[in-house]
Amino acid sequence: MSVLNKLIEQAKNPKGFVGSSMLCIMNVAHTSMTKWALSNIEIIEHANVLDIGCGGGKTVHTLSKMNPHGKIYGIDYSEQAVENSIKTNKKDVDSGKVLIKQASVSSIPFSNHFFDMITAFQTHYFWPDLENDIKEIFRVLKPNGYFIIVAELYKIKYHMTKFKTKEDVEKLLKETGYNNVIFHEHRGSICIVARK
Numbered sequence: 001m002s003v004l005n006k007l008i009e010q011a012k013n014p015k016g017f018v019g020s021s022m023l024c025i026m027n028v029a030h031t032s033m034t035k036w037a038l039s040n041i042e043i044i045e046h047a048n049v050l051d052i053g054c055g056g057g058k059t060v061h062t063l064s065k066m067n068p069h070g071k072i073y074g075i076d077y078s079e080q081a082v083e084n085s086i087k088t089n090k091k092d093v094d095s096g097k098v099l100i101k102q103a104s105v106s107s108i109p110f111s112n113h114f115f116d117m118i119t120a121f122q123t124h125y126f127w128p129d130l131e132n133d134i135k136e137i138f139r140v141l142k143p144n145g146y147f148i149i150v151a152e153l154y155k156i157k158y159h160m161t162k163f164k165t166k167e168d169v170e171k172l173l174k175e176t177g178y179n180n181v182i183f184h185e186h187r188g189s190i191c192i193v194a195r196k
């Protein structure tokens with residue numbers, strides 16, 4: 001496997017020392033994109049928020065600061081990512097404000113209509129079955145809740161064979177049942193806000 005493919009594999013499913021180092025780098029490298037994307041969103045007080053593919057846990061940390069009275073959940077199918085996210089959010093994990101679980105987007109371990117907001121940063125282009133994974137997210141989202149996808153455009157184009165354009169994603173989200181889909185773009189990144 002080439003070095004590039006090894007790095008892509010680690011971004012998709014971080015493992016061991018190399019994976020942990022990449023998660024630390026991503027925590028820093030994605031900060032300004034995350035800040036911009038979250039500036040497009042207002043979080044209601046006491047919201048239950050889920051970050052899918054939480055990686056090194058920096059977004060969970062930011063969401064927890066933005067939502068002092070709510071509860072923040074993070075899931076990631078990588079054991080290494082779960083370990084790093086717990087470390088990044090140790091204080092909030094210890095107090096019970098943040099909960100990190102190892103789980104795949106394809107089978108989210110929460111009941112129907114549980115979350116007010118669900119975020120997915122730099123991860124949806126790795127998911128195994130976007131149509132069904134987006135339905136699974138719809139299941140755990142409350143009516144009127146928001147699902148937010150954020151990614152660099154070139155990564156969407158590079159990794160995905162389907163759903164590369166705004167129109168494709170909008171059609172998929174609307175067919176799943178989301179009522180309102182808004183796109184924001186900034187310096188090569190896209191933030192899609194879909195309301196249930």
Ligand SMILES: C[S@@+](CC[C@H](N)C(=O)[O-])C[C@H]1O[C@@H](n2cnc3c(N)ncnc32)[C@H](O)[C@@H]1O
Pocket residue numbers: 011012013014026027030052053054055056059075076077078081103104105106120121122123126127128
């Ligand atoms: C490029 S990293 C982004 C991490 C973090 N969201 C960030 O912005 O820094 C992608 C993350 O998505 C996770 N991931 C990929 N496919 C997943 C899936 N099917 N279910 C849950 N997590 C997944 C990976 O384990 C990895 O931690």
